[in-house]
Amino acid sequence: MSVGQDTRGDTFDVDDPSLSRFDLIREGARRDGVEIVHYAPKFPVRGTKTEKRVERSIALLLVLSGLLAFGSVVAYIWWPFAYEPGPVASKLFTPLVGLGLGGSLVLLGLAIITFAKKLLPEEVSVQERHDGSPRDEQRLTGAAVLNMVDETGIRRRPLLKAAILLPAGGIGIAAAAPLIGGLIKDPNANHILTRTGWSPENNDGQNVRLTREDGTPIRPEDVSVGGQITVFPGIPGGATNEYADSPVLLIHLREADAEALRANLALAKQTGDHPPVVEGMWENFVAYSKICTHAGCPASLYEQQTNRLLCPCHQSQFLITNQAIPIFGPATRKLPMLPLELQDGFLVARSDFREPVGPAYWERPTQLEESP
Amino acid sequence: MSPARKRRRIDLARLPAATGEQLDVRFTGATPLRRLLNKVFPDHWSFMLGEIALYSFIMLLLTGTFLALFFDPSMTEVEYNGSYTPLRGVEMSRAYETSLNISFDVRGGLIMRQMHHWSALLFMAAIVVHMFRIFFTGAFRKPREANWIIGLLLFWVGLFTGFAGYGLPDDALSGTGLRIMSAITLSIPVIGSWVTTAVFGGEFPGNEILPRLYILHVFLLPGILLALIAVHMLLLVRQKHTQWPGPGRTNHNVVGVRMFPNFAMKAAGFSMVVFGLISLLGGLIQINPIWLFGPYKAAVVSSASQPDWYVMFLDGSTRLMPPWDIHIPLGDGYTIPALFWPTLVLPGLLTMVPMFYPFIEARLRKDRSALLPGARHLRRQRRGRREARHQPERDDLDRPDRPAGGPAGGLLRRLPRLPGSAAARPRGAGPRRRDGNHPAPARRPVHRGAPAAGRRRPARPRRAGLRRRRHPEEDEPPRRGRTGRPWLLLPGGEAGRAGPAARRRSGVTGRRADRHAGRRERPGHPGRGRGDGAGRARQPLTHTTALTTYAKGPASAPGRVLSLSPPIALPASVRRSTSWPKILASVEHLTVSFAKTGTTVEHLR
Numbered sequence: 001m002s003v004g005q006d007t008r009g010d011t012f013d014v015d016d017p018s019l020s021r022f023d024l025i026r027e028g029a030r031r032d033g034v035e036i037v038h039y040a041p042k043f044p045v046r047g048t049k050t051e052k053r054v055e056r057s058i059a060l061l062l063v064l065s066g067l068l069a070f071g072s073v074v075a076y077i078w079w080p081f082a083y084e085p086g087p088v089a090s091k092l093f094t095p096l097v098g099l100g101l102g103g104s105l106v107l108l109g110l111a112i113i114t115f116a117k118k119l120l121p122e123e124v125s126v127q128e129r130h131d132g133s134p135r136d137e138q139r140l141t142g143a144a145v146l147n148m149v150d151e152t153g154i155r156r157r158p159l160l161k162a163a164i165l166l167p168a169g170g171i172g173i174a175a176a177a178p179l180i181g182g183l184i185k186d187p188n189a190n191h192i193l194t195r196t197g198w199s200p201e202n203n204d205g206q207n208v209r210l211t212r213e214d215g216t217p218i219r220p221e222d223v224s225v226g227g228q229i230t231v232f233p234g235i236p237g238g239a240t241n242e243y244a245d246s247p248v249l250l251i252h253l254r255e256a257d258a259e260a261l262r263a264n265l266a267l268a269k270q271t272g273d274h275p276p277v278v279e280g281m282w283e284n285f286v287a288y289s290k291i292c293t294h295a296g297c298p299a300s301l302y303e304q305q306t307n308r309l310l311c312p313c314h315q316s317q318f319l320i321t322n323q324a325i326p327i328f329g330p331a332t333r334k335l336p337m338l339p340l341e342l343q344d345g346f347l348v349a350r351s352d353f354r355e356p357v358g359p360a361y362w363e364r365p366t367q368l369e370e371s372p
Numbered sequence: 373m374s375p376a377r378k379r380r381r382i383d384l385a386r387l388p389a390a391t392g393e394q395l396d397v398r399f400t401g402a403t404p405l406r407r408l409l410n411k412v413f414p415d416h417w418s419f420m421l422g423e424i425a426l427y428s429f430i431m432l433l434l435t436g437t438f439l440a441l442f443f444d445p446s447m448t449e450v451e452y453n454g455s456y457t458p459l460r461g462v463e464m465s466r467a468y469e470t471s472l473n474i475s476f477d478v479r480g481g482l483i484m485r486q487m488h489h490w491s492a493l494l495f496m497a498a499i500v501v502h503m504f505r506i507f508f509t510g511a512f513r514k515p516r517e518a519n520w521i522i523g524l525l526l527f528w529v530g531l532f533t534g535f536a537g538y539g540l541p542d543d544a545l546s547g548t549g550l551r552i553m554s555a556i557t558l559s560i561p562v563i564g565s566w567v568t569t570a571v572f573g574g575e576f577p578g579n580e581i582l583p584r585l586y587i588l589h590v591f592l593l594p595g596i597l598l599a600l601i602a603v604h605m606l607l608l609v610r611q612k613h614t615q616w617p618g619p620g621r622t623n624h625n626v627v628g629v630r631m632f633p634n635f636a637m638k639a640a641g642f643s644m645v646v647f648g649l650i651s652l653l654g655g656l657i658q659i660n661p662i663w664l665f666g667p668y669k670a671a672v673v674s675s676a677s678q679p680d681w682y683v684m685f686l687d688g689s690t691r692l693m694p695p696w697d698i699h700i701p702l703g704d705g706y707t708i709p710a711l712f713w714p715t716l717v718l719p720g721l722l723t724m725v726p727m728f729y730p731f732i733e734a735r736l737r738k739d740r741s742a743l744l745p746g747a748r749h750l751r752r753q754r755r756g757r758r759e760a761r762h763q764p765e766r767d768d769l770d771r772p773d774r775p776a777g778g779p780a781g782g783l784l785r786r787l788p789r790l791p792g793s794a795a796a797r798p799r800g801a802g803p804r805r806r807d808g809n810h811p812a813p814a815r816r817p818v819h820r821g822a823p824a825a826g827r828r829r830p831a832r833p834r835r836a837g838l839r840r841r842r843h844p845e846e847d848e849p850p851r852r853g854r855t856g857r858p859w860l861l862l863p864g865g866e867a868g869r870a871g872p873a874a875r876r877r878s879g880v881t882g883r884r885a886d887r888h889a890g891r892r893e894r895p896g897h898p899g900r901g902r903g904d905g906a907g908r909a910r911q912p913l914t915h916t917t918a919l920t921t922y923a924k925g926p927a928s929a930p931g932r933v934l935s936l937s938p939p940i941a942l943p944a945s946v947r948r949s950t951s952w953p954k955i956l957a958s959v960e961h962l963t964v965s966f967a968k969t970g971t972t973v974e975h976l977r
């Protein structure tokens with residue numbers, strides 16, 4: 001585009017000593033396609049009362065801003081900072097520093113804006129939009145761009161055209177290979193998605209005990225009737241995130257609820273539910289996976305009165321007295337039941353879960369073989 | 373420069389030349405710099421929304437760099453032994469430990485963390501509101517489609533950056549978010565389980581996800597954001613702002629203040645206010661108190677697990693989705709989890725539909741100029757329109773700003789008309805041209821604004837003092853802003869509101885402006901410009917109106933003006949219009965004829 005160099009018509013001598021600074025500015029703007037239509041000082045008469053007042057208020061804002069900034073530094077250095085429980089002075093450290101810093105910045109901003117609005121000359125300028133290059137310019141550029149392809153003559157050299165595809169594709173794949181290859185892990189190896197910490201494989205073939213977070217095993221009498229407890233596989237690291245699929249909610253049902261669950265299980269077995277019903281209760285104890293079948297959050301809010309488990313992430317609800325089937329919310333499947341048994345007076349898992357725990361995926365099997 | 377001259381005192385008169393010379397010698401930058409300093413910005417509060425996003429981003433970079441000095445994204449298990457007594461002795465990841473250290477052991481670390489979080493929320497909020505502004509003012513239309521798409525990408529990249537940062541402290545909320553993320557990747561049909569193990573380096577959560585999120589959060593995604601913001605601003609400078617309608621404002625100019633001193637100073641002040649508000653928020657209003665949540669454990673969740681606000685629409689869609697797994701009874705049986713639709717398909721749609729919306733809308737409105745040049749050419753050929761060959765290609769160029777059709781222009785027009793609603797306005801009504809500044813020649817005998825038979829009523833006045841006429845020969849050129857909605861921003865629109873505020877904005881104030889207004893708004897006055905023959909219009913003779921008439925065509929195509937009567941020598945270019953007032957003062961009337969359309973505009977004093 002030729003804006004800026006286009007000085008035809010007018011002669012403007014930049015060295016003319018009679019020109020004011022503003023004349024130069026106006027001419028510069030003119031060459032940039034900007035017409036300064038209106039540019040006038042806010043206070044044509046200098047030193048009026050109003051102007052003085054504006055100056056004073058800006059100065060006040062600046063002074064306050066500076067004081068607050070220093071106040072913030074003082075608080076930062078001398079205000080007690082170390083954490084102590086209870087309502088102590090150190091709890092005010094962050095608010096004080098924030099108040100000083102934020103207040104100072106806001107006041108500085110207000111001072112600058114007031115300056116711009118009240119003291120800078122008022123201005124109306126009109127700038128032309130450059131609606132694009134002339135048509136011949138576009139034409140020339142288009143030709144230059146297309147020429148890049150044409151000059152290679154690739155169009156009339158089909159052999160080269162075909163041959164170039166091979167290294168192009170090959171190098172592309174070769175460059176991507178380390179990235180993708182380095183990341184790939186076979187989800188089917190080591191039964192990542194299907195095996196949890198409850199598998200006897202993790203425990204030298206022995207059934208895995210139900211333990212608390214600190215690793216102590218659980219006797220039936222430890223859980224009162226109507227009570228529940230989060231349990232973890234009794235293996236090394238069983239309560240850590242290494243076995244993030246394994247947390248289980250152990251519930252000691254009241255007699256009536258246990259009867260209801262038994263009836264529902266029998267009914268489901270009769271109607272031939274798929275996957276087959278897991279008969280995992282031990283007396284009035286039942287254990288459900290805590291990992292929501294919807295998105296994997298712990299479905300851990302136990303509503304004792306309604307016998308429901310609620311997942312706080314997306315509000316799915318599961319009915320404890322009926323195999324933990326979803327009765328509300330976006331979850332589609334029941335929580336897997338962990339088959340229980342009593343060994344040496346402690347609760348153990350008879351086997352791993354009989355279906356994959358947690359959210360669904362494409363090739364998710366609906367049923368798992370019982371591991372030996 | 374010779375040493376002798378160097379020793380001289382500074383010659384004030386020579387200072388401009390010397391400064392420019394130094395700039396030019398070193399950077400060949402004199403002209404570009406001046407052009408930048410002289411860039412004109414239109415003044416409207418809604419232009420500040422994007423600025424808020426920019427300033428929040430700067431704050432994010434500053435506070436984030438501070439946090440990175442103290443944060444370690446390691447998932448190694450350690451025992452906490454810091455200042456926060458309630459958690460002493462608890463096993464946790466190193467990432468969570470260092471997050472706690474930033475909050476309790478680094479002096480000023482907590483305010484930095486909170487400012488960082490608040491900046492992120494503000495960044496996303498500003499982006500969203502800014503996008504609404506762009507959308508509802510039609511500023512996404514040609515030629516600004518690319519910048520609209522970049523803005524959309526900024527939103528999504530910002531969202532992912534925010535989500536990655538949300539996952540880093542490894543508190544209970546972070547981990548829950550990551551767990552849901554793993555469920556989402558698992559739900560991808562066919563490759564879901566492979567993607568999940570690739571992302572997490574095996575089973576969830578594994579030991580690699582935090583270092584990976586960290587490099588995304590502090591390097592890759594901010595780098596992309598920076599690059600996108602740079603291009604966003606560059607395009608903005610190239611294409612210039614849209615502007616609200618007003619006297620003297622056309623599709624071809626920007627009326628406002630130059631970057632220096634007025635705009636830059638206001639922007640500096642405004643950025644300080646934004647920084648200050650973020651500091652106040654960070655200091656006074658607690659956000660994400662990770663020490664209350666505890667370290668992430670797969671079995672633990674708090675009852676109010678929520679993402680940051682900008683992810684909540686996905687959280688909501690996930691909650692609302694009915695429990696519909698799709699089972700495919702092939703082989704061992706396959707599943708498309710219900711989770712797939714609200715968390716992957718919906719965001720995909722929310723990316724693709726807005727991205728292509730400018731083009732979809734152009735198509736729905738049969739706006740051929742917004743299509744690709746090739747497509748336009750093909751269509752013409754297909755129709756065999758002879759006049760197409762004579763249609764100068766300039767037509768594409770002298771409408772860089774699409775007319776604002778209002779919210780979702782093309783789509784809304786297809787909805788039933790609601791009385792009094794914005795959509796009720798017939799398509800062909802043309803803008804409210806109360807300033808009456810325009811010669812209003814019809815470019816083509818049949819314009820797109822013509823009402824389809826039986827579908828649209830002719831325009832009717834909706835406001836006292838406003839007369840809207842329709843005349844096939846004399847209506848607004850069909851391409852210009854075709855909305856009368858006063859609350860709408862026309863991109864470079866000409867549909868002027870001649871209210872006092874608009875006059876003030878345009879700098880045309882005082883008695884002169886009042887006289888215009890009187891002429892414009894008095895029905896039946898010749899100044900209304902109905903004209904007495906095809907393509908004749910009358911205007912008051914002032915600098916502004918004459919300039920506007922004259923500027924109807926771009927300065928680079930002045931051949932459009934056929935003749936002037938009396939044959940005075942007006943400057944060849946609107947750019948050199950500083951001499952206009954003087955020249956116009958010497959004539960009593962001025963008639964401008966346009967070669968292309970045969971229309972004439974008379975200006976009478």
